[in-house]
Amino acid sequence: xxxxxxxxxxxxxxxxxxxxxxxxxxxxxxxxxxxxxxxxxxxxxxxxxxxxxxxxxxxxxxxxxxxxxxxxxxxxxxxxxxxxxxxxxxxxxxxxxxxxxxxxxxxxxxxxxxxxxxxxxxxxxxxxxxxxxxxxxxxxxxxxxxxxxxxxxxxxxxxxxxxxxxxxxxxxxxxxxxxxxxxxxxxxxxxxxxxxxxxxxxxxxxxxxxxxxxxxxxxxxxxxxxxxxxxxxxxxxxxxxxxxxxxxxxxxxxxxxxxxxxxxxxxxxxxxxxxxxxxxxxxxxxxxxxxxxxxxxxxxxxxxxxxxxxxxxxxxxxxxxxxxxxxxxxxxxxxxxxxxxxxxxxxxxxxxxxxxxxxxxxxxxxxxxxxxxxxxxxxxxxxxxxxxxxxxxxxxxxxxxxxxxxxxxxxxxxxxxxxxxxxxxxxxxxxxxxxxxxxxxxxxxxxxxxxxxxxxxxxxxxxxxxxxxxxxxxxxxxxxxxxxxxxxxxxxxxxxxxxxxxxxxxxxxxxxxxxxxxxxxxxxxxxxxxxxxxxxxxxxxxxxxxxxxxxxxxxxxxxxxxxxxxxxxxxxxxxxxxxxxxxxxxxxxxxxxxxxxxxxxxxxxxxxxxxxxxxxxxxxxxxxxxxxxxxxxxxxxxxxxxxxxxxxxxxxxxxxxxxxxxxxxxxxxxxxxxxxxxxxxxxxxxxxxxxxxxxxxxxxxxxxxxxxxxxxxxxxxxxxxxxxxxxxxxxxxxxx
Ligand code: ADP
Ligand code: ZN
Numbered sequence: 001x002x003x004x005x006x007x008x009x010x011x012x013x014x015x016x017x018x019x020x021x022x023x024x025x026x027x028x029x030x031x032x033x034x035x036x037x038x039x040x041x042x043x044x045x046x047x048x049x050x051x052x053x054x055x056x057x058x059x060x061x062x063x064x065x066x067x068x069x070x071x072x073x074x075x076x077x078x079x080x081x082x083x084x085x086x087x088x089x090x091x092x093x094x095x096x097x098x099x100x101x102x103x104x105x106x107x108x109x110x111x112x113x114x115x116x117x118x119x120x121x122x123x124x125x126x127x128x129x130x131x132x133x134x135x136x137x138x139x140x141x142x143x144x145x146x147x148x149x150x151x152x153x154x155x156x157x158x159x160x161x162x163x164x165x166x167x168x169x170x171x172x173x174x175x176x177x178x179x180x181x182x183x184x185x186x187x188x189x190x191x192x193x194x195x196x197x198x199x200x201x202x203x204x205x206x207x208x209x210x211x212x213x214x215x216x217x218x219x220x221x222x223x224x225x226x227x228x229x230x231x232x233x234x235x236x237x238x239x240x241x242x243x244x245x246x247x248x249x250x251x252x253x254x255x256x257x258x259x260x261x262x263x264x265x266x267x268x269x270x271x272x273x274x275x276x277x278x279x280x281x282x283x284x285x286x287x288x289x290x291x292x293x294x295x296x297x298x299x300x301x302x303x304x305x306x307x308x309x310x311x312x313x314x315x316x317x318x319x320x321x322x323x324x325x326x327x328x329x330x331x332x333x334x335x336x337x338x339x340x341x342x343x344x345x346x347x348x349x350x351x352x353x354x355x356x357x358x359x360x361x362x363x364x365x366x367x368x369x370x371x372x373x374x375x376x377x378x379x380x381x382x383x384x385x386x387x388x389x390x391x392x393x394x395x396x397x398x399x400x401x402x403x404x405x406x407x408x409x410x411x412x413x414x415x416x417x418x419x420x421x422x423x424x425x426x427x428x429x430x431x432x433x434x435x436x437x438x439x440x441x442x443x444x445x446x447x448x449x450x451x452x453x454x455x456x457x458x459x460x461x462x463x464x465x466x467x468x469x470x471x472x473x474x475x476x477x478x479x480x481x482x483x484x485x486x487x488x489x490x491x492x493x494x495x496x497x498x499x500x501x502x503x504x505x506x507x508x509x510x511x512x513x514x515x516x517x518x519x520x521x522x523x524x525x526x527x528x529x530x531x532x533x534x535x536x537x538x539x540x541x542x543x544x545x546x547x548x549x550x551x552x553x554x555x556x557x558x559x560x561x562x563x564x565x566x567x568x569x570x571x572x573x574x575x576x577x578x579x580x581x582x583x584x585x586x587x588x589x590x591x592x593x594x595x596x597x598x599x600x601x602x603x604x605x606x607x608x609x610x611x612x613x614x615x616x617x618x619x620x621x622x623x624x625x626x627x628x629x630x631x632x633x634x635x636x637x638x639x640x641x642x643x644x645x646x647x648x649x650x651x652x653x654x655x656x657x658x659x660x661x662x663x664x665x666x667x668x669x670x671x672x673x674x675x676x677x678x679x680x681x682x683x684x685x686x687x688x689x690x691x692x693x694x695x696x697x698x699x700x701x702x703x704x705x706x707x708x709x710x711x712x713x714x715x716x717x718x719x720x721x722x723x724x725x726x727x728x729x730x731x732x733x734x735x736x
Contacts, residue, residue, distance in 0.1 A: 016040070017066040017074065020048055020057040023110035027098070029060045035076045043085030045113070047078045054078060056113060058086055084299045086112060086316050089354045093314070096353065097346055100707050102714070102728045103339040111314035111339065114291065127154040127185040128171055135177040141166040145174060154183055190297065193304050194275035196245035201274075206383060207235055211242045213381045217357045218246035218322055225348060227328075227373045228361040230383025231392060232592025233556075236361045237267070239383065240324050241274050243359055244305060248275075252321025252356075253298075254305045257343060259330035260553055261285075261309040265531035266538070267554070271307070282308030282315065285527055310335060310343030313350060321356055323347050327553060328360035328369060329585050334733040342731055344369075363592060364585040367578075367634060368641045370627055386596070393563070393594045393601030395619050397610040409506055410498040415564045415604050416510050422562040423514050423543050427599065430545045431503055432552070432590045433566040436520045437461040438502045439495030442469060442480070446489035455690035464501050465523065474689040503546050503566060511544065519547035552590040558597035563590055568605040568615065575684060576735050577639050580614050584626050587618055638699065640731070646706045647729040648696040649683065650720075655692040661724050662694040665717040675700045675709060685736040691725075695735075706730060 018040055019029035032048050034040050044059045066074075090112060098105040130149040135142065144164040149155055161168045174180045203211050210228065217224050230236045244254045258264055261283035268278045280294055280303040297303040301318030308315075310333055313323075325333070325344050333343040344360065351358035360369055360378070373380040386392065403412045411419075411431070419429045439462040442451045451460040453471035460469035460478070468477040483490050495502065504518050517533065524530045537545055540559045545551060571583045587605065595601020607615050617626035635642045650665065652658035662680035669677045676699045683693035700706050707730055720726045 015071065017063040017071075018059045018077065019061050019063050020046060020077070021060045021094075021109050022048070022050060022055055022057045022106050023113050024055070024106045025104045026106045027104050030057075031063050031066060031070065031074055032077045033071070033074045038077065038080055040077065040080060041085065043087060043091060045081040045083050045085065047081065049075050049078060056081075058091075058109060058113070060091065083296070084316065084318060089320075089350075090314075090316055092353050093346070093350050096349055097339070097341055100349075101339055101341050101730055102707060102710055103341075107339050108314070111311055112316055114295065114311065114314075125185040126157055126182050128157050128160055128175065128180045128182055129154045130179065131181045132178040135174065135179050139170075141170045142174060145170055146179070149180065154185060156185060157182075190302055191277050194248060194271075194277050194279065196248045196275065198276035199274055200242075200245070201238055203238070204235075204387060206385065207239055207387065210239045210381045210383055213379070214239055214243035214359070215246045217359070217379075218243040219250070221250065221252075221321060221356065223352050223355045224357040225351070225372070225378040226357070226359050227365060227369055227378045227380050228359050228383070229365060229373070229380055230361075230363060231386060232363045232589065233386040233390060233596045234363075234383035235387040236363075236383060237270060237326075238274070238387075239381075240326075240359050240361055241271075243322055243324070243357070245275075247322040248304050250321060252319050253301065253303065253317050254322040254324065255312060255315075255317065255320060256305070256307040256324045256326060257310060257312060257333070257347060258307060259309075259327050259332035260550075261307070264307065264554075265527075265534060266556060267307065271305075275305070279303075279305040279307045282306055282312040284309065284311070310341075313343050313347055320350075320354055323351050323356065323358040325358065325360045328362045329364055329366040329581075330553070331582065331733055336729075336734055340727070340729045340732075342733070345731065364588045366585075367581055367627070367630055371631060371641050374631075390595060390597070391600055392621060393591050393603045395591060395603040395605065395621065397568075397615055397619050398604050398606045399610050400606055400608050410503060410566055411506055411510065411564070412606055415606065418562060418602070418604065419507075419511065419544065419564065423511060425599075426559075427562065428537070428540065428543060428545065428557060428560040429562040429564065430547065430551060430557075430560055430590070430593060431507065431564050431566055432547060433498060433500050433503055434549050434570055434586070435497075435499045435567075436463075436472070436522050436548055437470065437499035438464040438505075439497050439499055441496040442493055443496055444484035444486060444489060444492045445494050446492040447484060447487035449484055449486035455687065457685055457687040461499065462495050463522070470522075473685065498566065500546050500548055507544050507546060514543040515541065516544045516546060517542040519545060519551050521548065521550055549586060549590075551593070552586055555593060556596055557593060560593055561595050561599045561601050563594045563601070563603045565590065565603065565605045568607040569609055569612075572609075572612065572614070577637075577645075578733070580630055580633075583614050584617065584630075587614075591618075638701070641702070643702055644698075644700045644704060644706050645732055646698040646700075646710060647727075647732040647735070648698070648710075649693060649727040649729065650680070650696075651688075651691040651693045651725050651727075653691060653723040657724060658692040658694050661718060661720065661726075662696060665713075665726075666696055668713065668716045668718075670709065670713055670716070672709065674704050675706075683736065697735075 016034040017031050018034055019031050021029050040059050042059050042061055046057050047054055048057045094108045098108045130152055148160055148164045157171055161171055175182055217226055228236050247254045272278045299316040306312055325347050328344050335341050372378040398412050398414055403414055405412045422429045441459045442462050451469055453460055453476050456471050456473045458471055458473050461472055463470050469480055470477040484492050500518050500520050504516050507516050537557050572579050591603030613629050650658050650662040666680050679696040680694040683695045
């Protein structure tokens, strides 16, 4: 043994090594030395040097058998952050999700540390107070600051500057003069915790059975999946609130996942009327400061209830005791970029790992969940009718082949007549069309030129409010020209087909005295304006609401009794294996907005195919017929949940490279009789943002480990280099 080896083994005896996971696109952990005097265990959040940078990382494991020769080459952990360690349960979830989705472990970890440099104890905010003499040189700006601070109280520095309409430089000047003093602001007090006994409602007899089941499941506290299956307006929210109340009593945290957090204003208020305070929110619109504060509160166990978008699933709860997935069937739970995960499915995984109960709530469960309930894997808790005796809406089809609107119009005479009657009765009507903008296509009457995106395989959508033609895939937009760019004809451009903006024009012409409002995601400037518009509707200050799927979800508009679906067939013909299911869910949800409070709700479906099984099931309010039919068809074709799917999406800047790569990859697919590899085929959306796209679809039998198969295959295949990109999507929801 030479000298250097001896010193290395000496170091091994006295130095601990840890393997840390870094929140970047890497799978493997890296080893670092633990400096003397630092205590580290798995889950601790640390800072480590990585290349030239200092990065955040999480201790994944102690390295018990480090190679002594590496020792001197390893770097030291630089610091341990003062935050609670990530629990084993969350680390297992990160490993599990990474393994299942084939996403880099570091990228999954990143979702748990969603606050980057803001990690760690909150820095104190500085405030200013008026303490001294008015300075000799008194500018108008200084005068205004002194006026604002004349109460002698401590004001936030930037707030004071804003209120006085000056820059913070003016305030600094007054501090230098001794007129103002700088003091640390007291920390905002955490809100009082939700009170489980604050205002418990009286439940109907039907609800009581469900409430008992909710309380039992929460009290039991072990892994258990329940489907809360209740028609729209049956009180699912009130009922699952009782599971939350029970969980609060047990001193544990609850997470409520929502598909569309921007729309939860009403929900927050309802929560507050039940529990006395609003729950903590988690979504992408939070300011960095609020994010950091909420993250801290959640990990310290100071946030008993969190309501959030799918990303809230990955937060480091100190003691999670219950998960509720509201509108579990919603497509928005699938993340379609970065880590391709389905938040509902991963929520069940988290509940399983953490050994806690989970409630999936829906009026129109996904076929996957419905099958799990039928097979007894999930407990079904039913709310079969509306609370307060309200009837479910009556649904009628309007056969557009027989009752066509007049040329250039989209509202049939019968629907228009019904809307008129509703308005005369001082009720609201909702016109639903799941298409943003004014018209999906613009063409030149003279030469037939169609306006398409320059970098996507898509038509440009006419947006009249913004006065631009817009690509819905990449955001490209251009002003609507006055002449055709192809043949130079003037005044020759025509809008083809309807979007919500065009419907508003038609509604204004048909019902000149009615107040209309368009609700569409592209018209929302902020969550706050959205919430206030929804309030206006709820308060009855709008007669006709014209909206996209944004209005379908969860809202309670007491005066809304009529829903007209302008194009019920819209979602049926897109080649998606879940097209029928999606149409069923969306139309049930949107018609379910009608008749929730008083009077009878009614829904009209304008359709070209009233004999389609989905339309027939909707009109007959025959839920059983829909699921029977759909489940049988999935079983026959071995689509989920009776078989499994995965997609590989290959894209490149030019068509030939994308196709070539896809073909070489396809040729290397490992042979296995349990898997079928379909394609490569050009994607239905063949070009997005100038990238050419090819898809491979994998279909396997039910119990097959598709992730493992994919891993093996991708490892065998060519490596995507340069401009090529290979995306793996296990359990795809989108097939575009
Ligand atoms: P769902 O989520 O099933 O569509 P909601 O939970 O939104 O139904 O309930 C529909 C309406 O009925 C809401 O306004 C809700 O406040 C009310 N409601 C439901 N159950 C009760 C109850 N037990 N007591 C009072 N109001 C209730
Ligand atoms: Zn585009």
